[in-house]
Amino acid sequence: MNGTPFPRIGLWVRESALYRSIVRHGAADTNRNRSLVIFENLFLHMHPVKVREKTLKFTHTYWLGAVTISAMFVLIATGILLMFYYHPSVPQAYRDMKELKFVVDNGVFYRNLHRWGAHLMVLGALLHMVRVFYHRAYRPPRQFNWVVGVVLLLVTLLLSYTGYLLPWDQLAFWGVSVGTNMAKEAPILGPPIRFLLLGGNIVSENALLRFYVLHCVLLPVALLGFLGVHIWRVRKDGGVQGPPEPPADPEVEP
Amino acid sequence: MREADEGMAMPPGPNDASRREFLAQVGLGACALTIAGAALTVLDFMEPKVLFEPPTEFKAGNIQDFPEGTVRFDEEHRAYIIGGQGGVFALSAVCTHLGCITRYHADEGAIACPCHGSRFDVDGNVVHGPAPRALPWIEVKADAEGNLMVDTSVVIPHGKVLKV
Structure with missing residues (x-):
């Protein structure tokens, strides 16, 4: 902190009783304290204290997981904003969507940010999966985390799909009519699943409300839960794996 | 004398262990029944009984x-x-x-x-x-x-x- 323009203020804050009651370690000036910064913070402790320098290189992971998670945070923030104006009822849902587009200050910006963020999240998740596949990072000991990742992809796609109905325009209505009719074609369980999902036989107000609850509560909670396991397992399985090392003997298959 | 002592003191034997296992299984079974009941009632709850759909x-x-x-x-x-x-x-x-x-x-x-x-x-x-x-x-x-x-x-x- 000696290099900063306000060393005294920094020192005064860090030595105050209030600050020390929240952050128990001192300045990050020793290896021990630098480790404690990570250990003692709920949000940072997901991350290891030390990582290999090469894993931070762009071409190691192309940062695709980070892109996907960043899109998710943008979606949570903009989604909460949209919820302040949106009623999941017929025909108010369509009017609210129009109001967000044409009346609310910056409404069109946040609505479009939510939409483009959703596209980016799906694209990021798919590219992340491709990257992991071609780097052979799905192999033991990471095979379970691959499965968790597939679940995360499914939850992401379901979030994308349930959000599709909410504007309650023609595209949404027919998109969900067609999609739930595809689900109905599954043997035995198909028709009851469609009935429970829509809360009826046709895409109606019940369906809008159910998709809203799935989109805003159930699926995001599921996503955050699986995401916690996913990131934790990256650490426990030995950190991110980038491109596989070339074999020492070129004759041997890696 | 020795036989009588053993009978009165009831040292832990194979019967005690199986009683404990039995009680543990009863407890687990009760939990499983509760979870199954909760799942069934939720599934039943999710099925709408009255539909306001246009008449056929x-x-x-x-x-x-x-x-x-x-x-x-x-x-x-x-x-x-x-x-x-x-x-x-x-x-x-x-x-x-x-x-x-x-x-x-x-x-x-x-x-x-x-x-x-x-x-x-x-x-x-x-x-x-x-x-x-x-x-x-x-x-x-x-x-x-x-x-x-x-x-x-x-x-x-x-x-x-x-x-x-």
């Missing part, structure tokens, strides 16, 4: 209004009422592919779906895919004056025309 039965005018060759599209009830040879019949207008609403094109004498391009003739037969099945024939009834009632929820055999 509707009036469709008089049989006199449907001379041979008439095709009337009822948009609200998603059905065609058609004057056929010697009588009247009705077709569901919901595409058998993925549930979009088809339209009758009088100039081509064909029923077509806007979503994925399925085509049907006026008897409901598939002319062009991807629809896997013919449009279902639905029940038409007439009272003594010839007033028609159509029920989209009752599927009748293909070709069963209501005779005039």
Whole structure:
């Protein structure tokens, strides 16, 4: 902190009783304290204290997981904003969507940010999966985390799909009519699943409300839960794996 | 003496262990039953008992209004009422592919779906895919004056025309 323009203020804050009651370690000036910064913070402790320098290189992971998670945070923030104006009822849902587009200050910006963020999240998740596949990072000991990742992809796609109905325009209505009719074609369980999902036989107000609850509560909670396991397992399985090392003997298959 | 002592003190034996296991299993079973009960009640709760969906039965005018060759599209009830040879019949207008609403094109004498391009003739037969099945024939009834009632929820055999 000696290099900063306000060393005294920094020192005064860090030595105050209030600050020390929240952050128990001192300045990050020793290896021990630098480790404690990570250990003692709920949000940072997901991350290891030390990582290999090469894993931070762009071409190691192309940062695709980070892109996907960043899109998710943008979606949570903009989604909460949209919820302040949106009623999941017929025909108010369509009017609210129009109001967000044409009346609310910056409404069109946040609505479009939510939409483009959703596209980016799906694209990021798919590219992340491709990257992991071609780097052979799905192999033991990471095979379970691959499965968790597939679940995360499914939850992401379901979030994308349930959000599709909410504007309650023609595209949404027919998109969900067609999609739930595809689900109905599954043997035995198909028709009851469609009935429970829509809360009826046709895409109606019940369906809008159910998709809203799935989109805003159930699926995001599921996503955050699986995401916690996913990131934790990256650490426990030995950190991110980038491109596989070339074999020492070129004759041997890696 | 030694035998009597053993009998009174009841040292831990194989019976005690199995009692503990039994109680543990009863406890686990109770938990499993509770979870299963909760799951069933939630599943039951999610199934709506009353639906405010449009009625499937509707009036469709008089049989006199449907001379041979008439095709009337009822948009609200998603059905065609058609004057056929010697009588009247009705077709569901919901595409058998993925549930979009088809339209009758009088100039081509064909029923077509806007979503994925399925085509049907006026008897409901598939002319062009991807629809896997013919449009279902639905029940038409007439009272003594010839007033028609159509029920989209009752599927009748293909070709069963209501005779005039």
